[in-house]
Amino acid sequence: MRVKAPKNAIKGEIVEIMTLISHPMDTGLRKDKQGIIIPRKIVNKFVCKYNDMEVFVADLHEAISANPLIQFSLVANDSGILKFIWFEDGGEVYSTTRKLRVS
Amino acid sequence: MRMDEQDFKVKFTRRYIIGAAGTIALNGVVLFLPDKWAGAKSIKTSEKQLDINAAGNSSKIKIHMPEYAYDGGRVPFSFTVESRMNETDYVRQVHILSEKNPFPRIASFQFTPNSGKAFARTQIRLSTSQHVIAVAEMNDGSSLTARKWIEVTINGCKED
Numbered sequence: 075m076r077v078k079a080p081k082n083a084i085k086g087e088i089v090e091i092m093t094l095i096s097h098p099m100d101t102g103l104r105k106d107k108q109g110i111i112i113p114r115k116i117v118n119k120f121v122c123k124y125n126d127m128e129v130f131v132a133d134l135h136e137a138i139s140a141n142p143l144i145q146f147s148l149v150a151n152d153s154g155i156l157k158f159i160w161f162e163d164g165g166e167v168y169s170t171t172r173k174l175r176v177s
Numbered sequence: 178m179r180m181d182e183q184d185f186k187v188k189f190t191r192r193y194i195i196g197a198a199g200t201i202a203l204n205g206v207v208l209f210l211p212d213k214w215a216g217a218k219s220i221k222t223s224e225k226q227l228d229i230n231a232a233g234n235s236s237k238i239k240i241h242m243p244e245y246a247y248d249g250g251r252v253p254f255s256f257t258v259e260s261r262m263n264e265t266d267y268v269r270q271v272h273i274l275s276e277k278n279p280f281p282r283i284a285s286f287q288f289t290p291n292s293g294k295a296f297a298r299t300q301i302r303l304s305t306s307q308h309v310i311a312v313a314e315m316n317d318g319s320s321l322t323a324r325k326w327i328e329v330t331i332n333g334c335k336e337d
Contacts, residue, residue, distance in 0.1 A: 088293035103279060103335055124291065131287040136280045137302045139251045145298035149291050
């Protein structure tokens, strides 16, 4: 997973954050070389927490491309930790954090 | 003269009968076949029809997407909803729907006043040329819709 987020921001500034996770996003419609259907396995939810408060939530479905890229924005209010969490089908959870310093 | 009249009558009736039979047959096809074919797909299609028939075209939602995509497996997509994004007036949710994909829902995004602007960018899969619809739900419960047409060459949902 990769996150592109600014390290410093001015208070009240709108910062843009870009996230990317490597994932095949199998829709459950494709077949492998033997003709067997590959079961559905997608990242179904993405959450961004800013100091333990949810600021952005995305529910993803089958129509999101492989290696889902999500770009969004948020208002920099306080210095703190940004936590990015991806939920996969089957209960796997991936997360990463970034520090944001607000002056 | 008599013969001609008779001929005309015969022709008229023949045409009339053939025409009537044709219309009945066509109506039969149109009226009855969808009922017979409505099976497992009926829930999916009704969901699609509901969303698309209700879709207006609000100028407050801007959908950014190419007009023509060669590969439907990776289409850059982004949207912005005009809103002040403060505690009293903000966009709560934006749903992205497709008209002809096997699964009509693409994604839904939830925003808060801390989002700053109602904006998101991602990459989507599209099966064929179709409308992509964005439905924005505001904090007071009202909703806005917008749609954009896109031409797609290669099916992005079943790539091998």
